Amino acid sequence: MMNIPVGISACVLGQQVRFDGGHKRSVFVTDQLSQHFRFHPVCPEMAIGMNAPRPAIRLSEIDGEIRLITRNKSELDLTDKMIAFSRQKVASMSELCGYIVCAKSPSCGMERVKVHLANGQSKEGGGRGLFTEQLMTMMPWLPVEEDGRLNDPVLRENFVLRVFALHDLYQSTQTLSRRALIDFHSRYKYTLMAHSPVAYRALGQMVAQIHQTALEDFFIEYRLAFMNALKQRANRRSNTNVLQHLQGYFKRALNAREKEELTQVIAEYRQGNLPLLAALILFNHYLRAYPNSYLQRQAYLAPYPQHLKLRCPL
Template structure:
């Protein structure tokens, strides 16, 4: 089972400063059926109680971001950061992480950042735990609960999650043939997200003489960055039309025209991505093409998640 780290409050644990939780319907009732969560609450983890005094991010005179208990000014930055560092082996076994937005510990971006003693703030901080997690696992897909309410961001995160899980399941130590097979399997998916990066990575792989950890770490980091760029309608259309070409011998004129129209309807926003995708999968079943059958593009995550209906 794919393991995913998650802020404990998002799976209903009553660990928030006010003694409550912030259960995420999508995380609990949808994604939760397909992954095994590893819930952590960094603030409880460093020994704070629930309920507890509120914490906020402050920027000190040196320009450093510090997490402090608002009422006392006690600085808990190092404890939160160390809590993450102590779990680096646990993080290595995760394929993704869902973090609670706006939190001075777990927020990934736009957390309120204060100047000591002042009420004014700007949304420019990163939670201390999230920051350390990012440093320890730069390639691991991470997302905030609030952003998962957007169908495009949700689909993008889940795609990255399952691609990264596949990467982590590859046999170790990695051989060049393993990375080449991985790169080939995700070709169409990468082309839908970022054509130039797919080609640049392919060139790097082609010119590679010997593998080392530095290369593999950098490769997967760049793959994840490429996939984090949303797949545009025009890129999807290019990929769908490319796939359509594989069936030109088998389909009748009427079938070819109908397929081309569904792809065009998707391009023009009349049909969701699932419409041309279903038709192509149907033809793939009727006329199997080994290369296409191996492509993650058609089903990068469990179909039952139904995430493409909203795209």
């Protein structure tokens, strides 16, 4: 069992810290992800001295700036206090491999948070919570997702994959070396190919020139490019391309019946009749029968624990 450090809005973990004294507990988070993630709960509003329950707050655009204002008669402006706390807190969380934030929150929302205008209307497209804005600005490589969006199976799978991949990167480079980075990149070749063929080629060229850059600078540049690539979601077409590449490694090992079976499963996946997991189970079965050290190291075949069942609908 892993112990991956992940930040989270305290209310999503079930803590009663919302303005009304309630919470927004996520069953997926508490019942499944908690088996692998070590959560670091934060409630920015409580952290800046507000209680639960408390007056609601909202984002308002005032003179072209987004401000955080209490929704009571006093209308206190908490913007500067929230930004100061956010910057200090984010600076102390460099070990995190992901963050789950509370949707629609004026402090934690990731997107489409309601922004009030002076004319009584709301800003088109909304905005981002002030804490999450600082988090994503200061740690642009970090996987960040909203609790509500984790109900989407594709977004859920992509977020969890990115968290496990970043943790793998950190674990693989505890002793930072060019060899460690090259080995890590090699293991994620097909994962990158599935998510972004363009980034796959660009990162390959970057790694080929690893000796031309100071190692610490290379790591920072590589981490950002790698995580941005995984942010692009793999699809049926790109996964099929990867499966066909993997199939090539078995040309000489499989007999005629096995080759036909593998070809048929890939075709059924491409047509949408089977989930990706079905093809991967068959690949892993053949790897046990016909070991291949290079393929067995590929993160694509097992990017996270199978019991999470994240690839079933893909």
